[in-house]
Amino acid sequence: MNFSNYLIQWYLANKRDLPWRNTKNSYNIWLSEIILQQTKVNQGLPYYYRFIQKFPTIFDLAKASEDDVLKLWQGLGYYSRARNLHFSAKFIVNEYNGEFPITYKELIKLKGVGDYTASAIASICNNEKTAVVDGNVYRLLARYFGINTAINSSKGIKEFKLLAQNLINSKTPGTFNQAVMEFGATVCTPKKPLCNTCILKDSCVALSNNEVVKLPVKVKKNKIKKRYFNYLVFKTTANKTILEKRISGIWRNLYQFPLIETNKEIDENQLVNHPEFLIKCNSETITIKLFNNRIKPHKLSHQHIYAKFWIIKTNDSNKISYSWKTIKKYPVPLLIDKFINEYSNF
Numbered sequence: 001m002n003f004s005n006y007l008i009q010w011y012l013a014n015k016r017d018l019p020w021r022n023t024k025n026s027y028n029i030w031l032s033e034i035i036l037q038q039t040k041v042n043q044g045l046p047y048y049y050r051f052i053q054k055f056p057t058i059f060d061l062a063k064a065s066e067d068d069v070l071k072l073w074q075g076l077g078y079y080s081r082a083r084n085l086h087f088s089a090k091f092i093v094n095e096y097n098g099e100f101p102i103t104y105k106e107l108i109k110l111k112g113v114g115d116y117t118a119s120a121i122a123s124i125c126n127n128e129k130t131a132v133v134d135g136n137v138y139r140l141l142a143r144y145f146g147i148n149t150a151i152n153s154s155k156g157i158k159e160f161k162l163l164a165q166n167l168i169n170s171k172t173p174g175t176f177n178q179a180v181m182e183f184g185a186t187v188c189t190p191k192k193p194l195c196n197t198c199i200l201k202d203s204c205v206a207l208s209n210n211e212v213v214k215l216p217v218k219v220k221k222n223k224i225k226k227r228y229f230n231y232l233v234f235k236t237t238a239n240k241t242i243l244e245k246r247i248s249g250i251w252r253n254l255y256q257f258p259l260i261e262t263n264k265e266i267d268e269n270q271l272v273n274h275p276e277f278l279i280k281c282n283s284e285t286i287t288i289k290l291f292n293n294r295i296k297p298h299k300l301s302h303q304h305i306y307a308k309f310w311i312i313k314t315n316d317s318n319k320i321s322y323s324w325k326t327i328k329k330y331p332v333p334l335l336i337d338k339f340i341n342e343y344s345n346f
Contacts (some may be wrong), residue, residue, distance in 0.1 A: 001166055002293070003070065003144075003200075004167055004168065004169040004176055006199055006200065006258075007176065007179040007180055007183055008169060008172065008175055008176055008179050010179065010183065010199055011175065011178060011179030011182055011183070012175075014182075014186075015178070015179075015182055016041070016182070016186070016331075018032075018041065018045070019032075019045075019048065019049070019052075020032035020048070020136070021178070022304075023293070024124070024125055026100040026101075026102050026121060026125045027057065027058045027100050028052065028314075029120070029121055029124055029125060029310035030113075030117075030121055031048065031051055032044075032048055033053070033111075033117045033120050033121060034081050034084075034085050034112060035047050035051070035076070035080070035081075035174040036119065037081055037117070038077070038081075039053070039076060039077075041185070043076070044076070046128055047072070047073070047076055050072055051072060051153075053065070053275075054068075054072060055183070056110065057098075057100055057165075058089050058092055058093060058098055058100060059093055061085070061086065061089040062086075062089040062090045062092070062093040062094075062098075064086070066083065067330065067331055068084055069082050069083075069085065069086045070082050070083070070253060070254060070331035071300065071329070071330070071331035072330070074331050074332065074334065074337060075334045077300075077334070079250070079251060079253075079254060080112070080252075081112060083252070083253065084110075084111045084112025084113075085109050085112060086119050087112075088110045088111050088112060088113070091110070091111070091233060092110075092181055095172070101120060102121065102125040102126040102130065103122055103126055104118045104119060104126075104130050106129055107121055107122055111310045115133070116132050116133060117134045117159070117281060118130075119131060119133075119177065120177060123168075123173040123174040123176075123177045124174035124177070124178070127172075127173060127174060128173060129168055129170050129173045129175075130165070130166075130168075130173065131161065131165045131167070131168045131176075131177065131249040132177040132180070132181060133161050133164050133183075134181060135184070135343070136181045136182075136183075136184025136185045136188075137164060137180050137181060137184055138151040138156075138160055138216050138323065139188055139190065139215070139216050140180060140183055141160055141163055141164065142160075142215040142216035142217070143188060143193075143204060143205070143206035143207070143211075143212055143215045143216070144188075144200055144204050144205065144206070145163070145205055146205030146206055146209060146215070147159070147160070147163075147212065147215070147216070148153050148215070148217050149217065149219055150216075150217045150219045151216045151217065151218060151220050152218050153219055154333050163192050164180070167180075176272045182335070195207055195212060199339050200225050213319070221302075222302060224302060224303060224304055225302060225303040225304070226297075226303070226304050226306065227261060227303055227305045227306070228262045228264055228265055228266070228272060228305075228306050228307075228308075229259055229260075229261055229305055229307040229308070230259065230260040230261070230262060230266065230307075230308050230310060231250070231256065231257040231258070231259055231308065231309045231310065231336070231339075232258040232259070232260065232277070232280055232281060232307050232310055232312055233257050233258055233308060233310060233311050233312060233339075233343070234257070234258075234281075234289070234312050234314055234320055235276050235278065235311060235312065235314070235324070236313075236314055236317065236320050237313075237315060238314065239323065239325070240320045240321060240322060240323055240324065241320060241322050241323075241325045241327065242256070242257065242258055242319070242320050242321075242322060243255045243256065243257065243259055243322045243330060244256055244257070244259075249298065250303075251333045253331075254331050254332055254333055255327075255330040255331060255332050255336075256333065257333060258280045260276045260277060260280070261275055262274070265295070265306060265308075268288060268290065268310075269316060270312060271288075272288065273332055281312060285311045286315070287312075287313045287315055288310075288311070288312050288313075289310070289311045289313075290308060290309070290310055291308075291309040291310070291311050291339070291342075291343065292307075292308060292309055292339075295307070295308060298334075298335045305335065307335055309343075311343075324344075327340060328340060
């Protein structure tokens with residue numbers, strides 16, 4: 001059977017109606033690809049619409065403030081994507097006069113664009129024969145061809161890229177790339193793949209060997225790190241608080257309440273005697289109360305964050321300048337956004 005033709009025929013008959021598939025506008029396609037990195041379509045689609053509405057052109061995105069971009073991205077996670085998106089938009093406007101690059105060679109130079117994203121845009125917008133390999137493609141190829149090489153190993157990355165490149169349809173590379181991704185996303189899924197109705201079932205090695213659940217193979221992940229965050233939520237008699245811009249780490253350039261990170265969970269007595277507390281809480285404290293007695297971990301890919309929000313009522317101070325009425329306009333991690341909403345409704 002012709003693997004490429006089968007998939008393309010299936011795709012043309014079964015593809016989901018997604019807005020970036022109805023255009024050749026490279027800006028729109030780039031935006032969708034960045035949003036969909038590490039993100040499922042149903043989660044990313046509302047963000048795509050919001051970005052296109054607020055920033056319809058790359059010029060609009062380039063002249064926006066980073067705070068505005070991060071705020072619109074809020075809740076989607078992996079915030080480096082948003083920072084890179086904004087950086088690249090400004091770069092394209094300044095270096096290419098706003099004309100979006102469409103060749104693989106040019107695209108790969110953009111910040112936040114790797115082999116997969118460059119291949120996707122170049123094949124769709126420029127008809128370049130360069131294969132995409134994402135999680136959906138790894139899974140489909142590993143199962144169909146019965147490949148046991150770990151997909152997150154250097155050997156696996158090269159092996160699967162070469163295989164995908166050999167399979168790609170030279171006449172319609174963009175359609176093939178979208179087909180193989182769509183098939184992996186909707187048919188050859190991680191859990192409960194639709195093997196019984198799959199058009200490739202008669203020639204799938206994993207299915208014939210009863211190894212579908214075993215493939216693809218991944219190198220064992222790093223151990224999940226536990227982190228303990230203590231947020232100091234100041235509230236003055238004038239209904240003001242303190243926000244700080246995070247300068248490093250997973251949520252760089254997002255806003256947060258003053259933070260004390262500890263190596264284990266601490267109680268109120270340990271908090272007030274912590275050296276950082278004495279520095280951060282230099283105004284006259286009236287009361288301290290833990291807002292969330294039940295601590296649920298905020299789960300990220302390689303770490304679980306156990307956060308406590310300590311409500312500190314204090315007298316007015318010149319250093320406490322953010323009004324509670326306006327803090328929702330600032331970009332914050334989802335963890336803090338949930339707290340703000342809960343606290344506002346408390």
